[in-house]
Amino acid sequence: MDSWLIFSTSSNKTMENHVVFIALGSNIGDRARALNEASELMPPDIIPVSFSKVYETPPWGYEDQPPFLNQVIKARTHLSPPALLKRLKEIEQKLGRKPIFRYGPRLIDLDILFFDDLEYKSEKLTIPHPEIDNRAFVLVPLMEIAPNYIHPVCHKKIVDLAAHVEVDSIIEFRGDNEQ
Numbered sequence: 001m002d003s004w005l006i007f008s009t010s011s012n013k014t015m016e017n018h019v020v021f022i023a024l025g026s027n028i029g030d031r032a033r034a035l036n037e038a039s040e041l042m043p044p045d046i047i048p049v050s051f052s053k054v055y056e057t058p059p060w061g062y063e064d065q066p067p068f069l070n071q072v073i074k075a076r077t078h079l080s081p082p083a084l085l086k087r088l089k090e091i092e093q094k095l096g097r098k099p100i101f102r103y104g105p106r107l108i109d110l111d112i113l114f115f116d117d118l119e120y121k122s123e124k125l126t127i128p129h130p131e132i133d134n135r136a137f138v139l140v141p142l143m144e145i146a147p148n149y150i151h152p153v154c155h156k157k158i159v160d161l162a163a164h165v166e167v168d169s170i171i172e173f174r175g176d177n178e179q
């Protein structure tokens, strides 16, 4: 037991012991660049392990705005949920995100979708993200990297949740010359 602990600590296994899924979105300026920069700005205590493709998706919640690019990243971290949110907010600030109305256009948006199979609720943070089930722009990239992940609240696999949303408008983004 002791030797396992020593091995575990020295190989850093206890340091990145949570699996998290983070949603990235952007619909202002060079959207692809904003997603790339957000990934590159992840601090050493958030370690991405897989990336979905980037998808172009229609705006949701408030339709009179440009289309989004969306992506989902699976990562490992030792941070607590509030500390993780704080780091993500710092990345949004570094990329120059300005406050805007709910569902409005944004340079970069970083949301925590899942944190292990935790259910967490505070004034500032709800995990799993409450809108996952009806957002095709999240379910399509999630399905690509974690189809069999089970939503800890509704106990359904991502692939089954995705079967109930309209996915035709979620198109793989192959790049363009954005400014």
Ligand code: AMP
Binding pocket: 085, 103, 109, 110, 111, 112, 113, 123, 124, 125, 126, 127, 128, 129, 130
């Ligand atoms: P947003 O406009 O998507 O950046 O979200 C605005 C606020 O939603 C954030 O500042 C958080 O306090 C709150 N929030 C609640 N749950 C979550 C979550 N799972 N991931 C990210 N933000 C969240």
